[in-house]
Amino acid sequence: MPQHVPFMNSNKKVDLKIIIIGALGVGKTSLLHQYVHKTFYEDYRTTLGASILTKVIMVDNTPLKLQIWDTGGQERFRSMVSTFYKGSDGCMLAFDVTDMESFKSMDDWRKDFLDKVLSQEKDFPMVVLGNKIDLSDRQVPQEAASVWCKEKDIPYFEVSAKNDINVAQAFETLARQALARHQGILENYLTESIKLTPDNQPRTKCC
Ligand SMILES: Nc1nc2c(ncn2[C@@H]2O[C@H](COP(=O)(O)OP(=O)(O)OP(=O)(O)O)[C@@H](O)[C@H]2O)c(=O)[nH]1
């Protein structure tokens, strides 16, 4: 029996939980605001714990309601934030291309996430975002990030929340992966239900 069955309402709208994680100040909130509200703020207000934004998009004629969980990168919220991982259908890992430490911490963020959602799935829906490519003081070469992602078979996007570069593409890729996984789970679940219904059990004849 799957741990989590996709919720579908009568309009066949699919609800998906997407979470964005990564080090402090890499631009997680900015990426979400650019995607959902088409806005960008230069001033920095750290996220305290977590907050949720929603956006409805169409993917292959299926309306998807994305419930996007923004999380704070501060160390003191780390254990609290990890309690929000549960039930996620997809994960965005973000780092800042001008901050090498934020890239180096990606292994920890990824492992922590996969441990907490108890996912043994090799291809759990995930994308990596290297943000702030509009800045000139880059520390993480594109090649290094691409190699890291290729090893783990995770799509990589070079993005800028400020200049709205590649942001929607990254979200759409993750949504597609999450939808495909959920349709697979739903199909398995229905197949299992049919197998388990008593009507399909061989009937023993009486007398
Ligand atoms: N130049 C540039 N600055 C950015 C970009 N994205 C975010 N910033 C700036 O980086 C700072 C931090 O952005 P946030 O979106 O708050 O970062 P965060 O990852 O949500 O931070 P925490 O919630 O503290 O973990 C802000 O001053 C943003 O304006 C970008 O693409 N380019």
Ligand SMILES: [Mg+2]
């Ligand atoms: Mg934030």
